[in-house]
Amino acid sequence: MPRIALAFVLTLASFASAAEVPFVNWENHPIRALDISPDGRVLAVAHTADQRVQLFDISSGAPVAAGHVVVGIDPVAVKFRNDGELWVVNHISDSVSIVDVALRQVRATLATDDEPFDVVFAQGRAFVSCSQVNRVLVFDAANPATAQRISINGEDPRALAVSADGRSVFAAIFESGNASTLLGGGLMGITVGVPNVVSDAVASIRRPTPAACSIHRALPGQRRRRWG
Numbered sequence: 001m002p003r004i005a006l007a008f009v010l011t012l013a014s015f016a017s018a019a020e021v022p023f024v025n026w027e028n029h030p031i032r033a034l035d036i037s038p039d040g041r042v043l044a045v046a047h048t049a050d051q052r053v054q055l056f057d058i059s060s061g062a063p064v065a066a067g068h069v070v071v072g073i074d075p076v077a078v079k080f081r082n083d084g085e086l087w088v089v090n091h092i093s094d095s096v097s098i099v100d101v102a103l104r105q106v107r108a109t110l111a112t113d114d115e116p117f118d119v120v121f122a123q124g125r126a127f128v129s130c131s132q133v134n135r136v137l138v139f140d141a142a143n144p145a146t147a148q149r150i151s152i153n154g155e156d157p158r159a160l161a162v163s164a165d166g167r168s169v170f171a172a173i174f175e176s177g178n179a180s181t182l183l184g185g186g187l188m189g190i191t192v193g194v195p196n197v198v199s200d201a202v203a204s205i206r207r208p209t210p211a212a213c214s215i216h217r218a219l220p221g222q223r224r225r226r227w228g
Contacts, residue, residue, distance in 0.1 A: 025049040028091050031118045031159050032077035035086075042066070042101060044078040044086055053078055053088055053099065067104045071097040077118045081126070081141055089116045089128065096128060098144075110144055112137055117158040120169060127169050129157045136160070136171055 033046045036058070043056040043063055052070055056063035072090025075097070079087050085107075086099040096110040096119065113130035116137075120127050126139040128147075134157060137147040154173035161170045 028074045028076055030076045031089075032079060035078045035080050037080045037083045037086075037101070039083045041083075042080075044080065046075045046078045046088070048074055048076060051075065053086065055101070055104070069097075069099050069104050069106060071099070071106060072109070079119045079121065081121055087119050087126065089119050091115055091117060096126075108144075110139065110147075112147075113149070118160045120160040120162050122162045122166050122169050127160055129160050129171055131156045131158055131174065136169075 028048060030046045030048050033048075035044050036042070037044075041057065041059040043058045045054040045056070047054050047068070051073055052068045053075060054068045055066045057066040058064075069088075071088045072093030072095045074090060074092040075088045076091045077089040080101075081087055084101050086101055088097040088099060089112075090097060092115075094112050094114055094116060096112060096116065097106045098108040098110065099105070100107040112128055113135055114132035115130060116128050117131050118129045121141055124141055126141040126144060128137040128139070129135075130137060134152045134155060136150045136152060136157060138150060139147050152171055152173070154171070154176040156174035156176075157171040158174045159172040161172075162168070163170070
């Protein structure tokens with residue numbers, strides 16, 4: 001076969017291979033892109049744009065590709081519950097994929113509220129932040145048929161963390177922050193900047209609000225939100 005024709009065939013083959021895994025890049029950033037199994041042998045990587053979780057064997061000290069699992073749209077967080085089970089949060093699909101690690105397949109899919117972002121485990125429960133509705137869902141990790149819903153006093157809860165004693169879960173609030181602003185409010189006699197809604201020169205440093213909310217133990221000045 002002439003070289004030009006062979007090159008053309010190889011090019012078509014490469015395009016066909018790429019067409020088998022089409023994707024739309026929604027450009028959502030992952031919250032928990034990597035996680036290592038409790039036994040330290042498997043690394044899970046959220047391949048957000050491609051609707052996959054890549055698995056690597058790291059038992060030798062160097063990552064070796066060990067397969068992948070197709071999950072929902074825009075996986076933004078991966079978290080091992082144990083050596084054999086991986087939970088994957090799908091931001092666009094509004095779901096959580098529960099992956100059987102040994103079989104490399106999704107064992108169950110849980111529906112969530114709008115735009116979930118992260119998952120952690122504490123005291124036999126799974127906590128899933130749902131950013132658009134300002135809630136954290138609480139599942140029985142061993143039997144996640146239904147979820148308890150906890151409203152968060154903050155706009156856009158995303159990352160979650162568990163305290164060292166496992167008794168508290170904290171939610172980081174993306175858009176509540178500390179009341180700071182980039183608007184040049186309160187400038188008097190200065191031509192730099194334009195008039196805006198901020199009229200108090202020191203308003204941006206008054207009354208800072210916590211950027212994290214405890215699901216179980218309240219931070220100072222916050223109402224306690226129990227999940228047990």
